[in-house]
Amino acid sequence: MTRRAVARTLVYLSLIAATLVVLLPLGVVVLTSLKTENETAAGSGALTFPDDPLNFDNYVTAFQDGGMLTAFGNTAFILLVSVGGTVLIGSMTAYAIDRFTFRFRKLVIALFLVAALVPGVTTQVATFQIVHSLGMFDTRWAPIALYMGTDIVSIYIFLQFVRSIPISLDEAARLDGANAFTIYRKIIFPLLKPAIATVVIVKGIAVYNDFYIPFLYMPSQDLGVISTSLFRFKGPYSAHWETISAGAVLVILPTLIVFLALQKYIYNGFTRGATR
Amino acid sequence: MTHAGTHTPARGVGKAAAEAVPSASGRAAPSPAPRRERTWRLLTPWLFLLAPLALLITFTYAPIVNMVAYSFTDWDGVSPELHYTGAENYAEIFTREDLFQVFWVSGYYLAASVIQIVAALYFATILSFSIRFRNFFKGVLFFPSLVNGVAIGFVFLYFFQDGGTLDTVLGLFGHHSDRAWLGTPASANVSLAGVSIWRYLGMNFVLFLGAIQSIPGELYEAAELDGAGRWHQFRYVILPGIKPVLTLTVILSVSGSLSAFEIPYIMTGGATGTETFVIQTVKLAFQFNKTGLASAAAVVLLLIILLVTWVQRRLVPDDRVDLV
Numbered sequence: 001m002t003r004r005a006v007a008r009t010l011v012y013l014s015l016i017a018a019t020l021v022v023l024l025p026l027g028v029v030v031l032t033s034l035k036t037e038n039e040t041a042a043g044s045g046a047l048t049f050p051d052d053p054l055n056f057d058n059y060v061t062a063f064q065d066g067g068m069l070t071a072f073g074n075t076a077f078i079l080l081v082s083v084g085g086t087v088l089i090g091s092m093t094a095y096a097i098d099r100f101t102f103r104f105r106k107l108v109i110a111l112f113l114v115a116a117l118v119p120g121v122t123t124q125v126a127t128f129q130i131v132h133s134l135g136m137f138d139t140r141w142a143p144i145a146l147y148m149g150t151d152i153v154s155i156y157i158f159l160q161f162v163r164s165i166p167i168s169l170d171e172a173a174r175l176d177g178a179n180a181f182t183i184y185r186k187i188i189f190p191l192l193k194p195a196i197a198t199v200v201i202v203k204g205i206a207v208y209n210d211f212y213i214p215f216l217y218m219p220s221q222d223l224g225v226i227s228t229s230l231f232r233f234k235g236p237y238s239a240h241w242e243t244i245s246a247g248a249v250l251v252i253l254p255t256l257i258v259f260l261a262l263q264k265y266i267y268n269g270f271t272r273g274a275t276r
Numbered sequence: 277m278t279h280a281g282t283h284t285p286a287r288g289v290g291k292a293a294a295e296a297v298p299s300a301s302g303r304a305a306p307s308p309a310p311r312r313e314r315t316w317r318l319l320t321p322w323l324f325l326l327a328p329l330a331l332l333i334t335f336t337y338a339p340i341v342n343m344v345a346y347s348f349t350d351w352d353g354v355s356p357e358l359h360y361t362g363a364e365n366y367a368e369i370f371t372r373e374d375l376f377q378v379f380w381v382s383g384y385y386l387a388a389s390v391i392q393i394v395a396a397l398y399f400a401t402i403l404s405f406s407i408r409f410r411n412f413f414k415g416v417l418f419f420p421s422l423v424n425g426v427a428i429g430f431v432f433l434y435f436f437q438d439g440g441t442l443d444t445v446l447g448l449f450g451h452h453s454d455r456a457w458l459g460t461p462a463s464a465n466v467s468l469a470g471v472s473i474w475r476y477l478g479m480n481f482v483l484f485l486g487a488i489q490s491i492p493g494e495l496y497e498a499a500e501l502d503g504a505g506r507w508h509q510f511r512y513v514i515l516p517g518i519k520p521v522l523t524l525t526v527i528l529s530v531s532g533s534l535s536a537f538e539i540p541y542i543m544t545g546g547a548t549g550t551e552t553f554v555i556q557t558v559k560l561a562f563q564f565n566k567t568g569l570a571s572a573a574a575v576v577l578l579l580i581i582l583l584v585t586w587v588q589r590r591l592v593p594d595d596r597v598d599l600v
Binding site: 007011012014015018019021022023024025026028029032045046047088089090092093095096100102105108111112115117118119121122123124125126127128129130145146148149155180184205208209211212216226227228230231233241244245247248251252255256259263266267270271 | 318320321322324325327328329331332334335336337338339340342343346353398399402407408411413414415416417418419420422423424425426427430431432434435439440441443444445448474479482483486506531535537538542554557558561562567570571574577578581582585
């Protein structure tokens with residue numbers, strides 16, 4: 001009995017330790033973001049509380065000088081278009097592959113399968129040239145096209161779902177004279193709602209957090225997304241930890257709100273997306 | 277929704293669908309379909325696949341083909357001139373000490389992945405049993421994997437700086453270090469690999485947790501009746517039950533270690549010996565205009581990752597869901 005109690009205590013201790021390891025670095029940054037410039041310059045320790053816990057000046061500085069408003073706008077635009085496109089493209093692909101028999105079907109499937117193994121980071125050297133020749137460099141369309149065109153995970157998620165929709169529904173509609181497009185629009189797409197929710201969440205988080213593609217394809221100051229705008233804090237604010245911290249908190253906050261609101265869907269989405 | 281469970285019947289439906297489509301339409305129209313309708317039916321799937329395939333070929337396959345082609349040239353990515361140089365770029369990658377050493381940096385990230393997988397497995401196991409505040413702990417462990425990489429980079433730059441979070445915490449325990457954590461190659465790489473554990477542990481943990489929870493409860497009950505303790509339950513029920521997810525995670529970790537980029541690039545920019553393979557490739561291509569050499573490097577990385585995946589497929593017979 002005592003051995004059990006010891007084991008239980010150790011388990012809880014390990015969980016508390018892990019919680020500290022996760023939350024401490026984040027908590028310190030929140031504290032730092034509320035300090036004044038004089039406080040950080042005077043060497044206020046990482047774990048000391050700010051003199052005025054309601055000092056939001058740094059947030060104003062970060063938001064205005066850091067171009068965060070433009071960044072959130074650009075991110076929102078890219079997010080909406082690319083997530084919408086991903087949903088359409090993924091569901092269309094899944095519908096075509098699952099509901100039709102056609103020549104080269106196996107080849108098409110293989111193309112999508114192999115593409116899933118290629119890490120996007122490695123091919124950017126050559127992708128860059130293609131994006132450039134299409135005239136998309138330094139426009140918002142470069143990341144949108146890349147996010148839409150290289151998302152194999154969402155195709156998997158839709159495919160699993162299309163399979164579970166009984167074929168008899170299609171057949172009944174076809175007897176009523178519906179063609180393939182009507183079936184896709186009126187039957188398949190509405191029934192895909194749970195899969196669409198999953199794809200929107202997983203893809204949305206990935207696009208919101210992506211750094212490399214916007215960094216590479218949108219160097220212009222006014223085309224900053226949240227990742228690249230935050231990254232630009234590094235130069236002018238390099239010693240101003242209070243401003244950098246405020247910028248980081250501004251970027252993390254929406255993620256935290258979405259996570260707390262949609263916890264259940266997020267867990268399911270990632271589990272389903274990864275173990276394909 | 278778990279995979280193994282829902283897939284088998286659904287797959288049957290798919291197969292049936294393939295056979296049912298022609299026969300169903302045959303039943304609907306007793307006379308043979310006119311020619312135009314047949315062409316139309318052959319075209320339909322391609323109309324749906326038009327946009328997806330165009331994007332896939334433009335942004336995945338064309339770059340791969342071009343990349344392989346560039347890798348045999350000395351192209352700088354801008355000038356109209358390029359010369360065919362044979363396998364020279366490849367020879368350079370494997371013989372130039374300064375180019376090859378980035379592979380050793382991957383070692384730090386590989387070691388970190390091992391720690392990460394073991395820790396994720398431990399937390400997933402204990403949180404699959406009844407624990408107080410279970411959802412809170414689950415959320416805390418998972419949250420870092422949703423956070424923006426640039427924000428994480430800044431959080432940890434402050435964490436590791438002189439007199440930053442880490443030094444302050446160590447000071448509480450009476451250990452006053454005045455070392456610059458990101459100052460020497462070994463220490464900097466260990467620190468960066470540590471950040472990647474902090475960032476990705478939650479993702480592995482949630483995958484394992486999902487797999488463990490899809491193991492039928494009777495198995496545990498049977499094991500408990502046989503007098504198996506927690507350790508035996510883990511060893512003989514959980515481990516075999518999550519083997520597919522475990523092997524998938526190992527593969528993803530290996531390719532992730534080789535293509536580590538974001539955290540080191542944001543935090544140190546590859547300074548003080550923290551340059552990874554991908555940082556080097558990006559610098560070769562976009563700073564030094566050595567498109568040929570960078571392409572060769574990217575091809576090497578791609579081949580390694582495909583090889584690792586292939587080895588995994590050979591070692592673990594395909595128990596994953598395939599598309600067809």
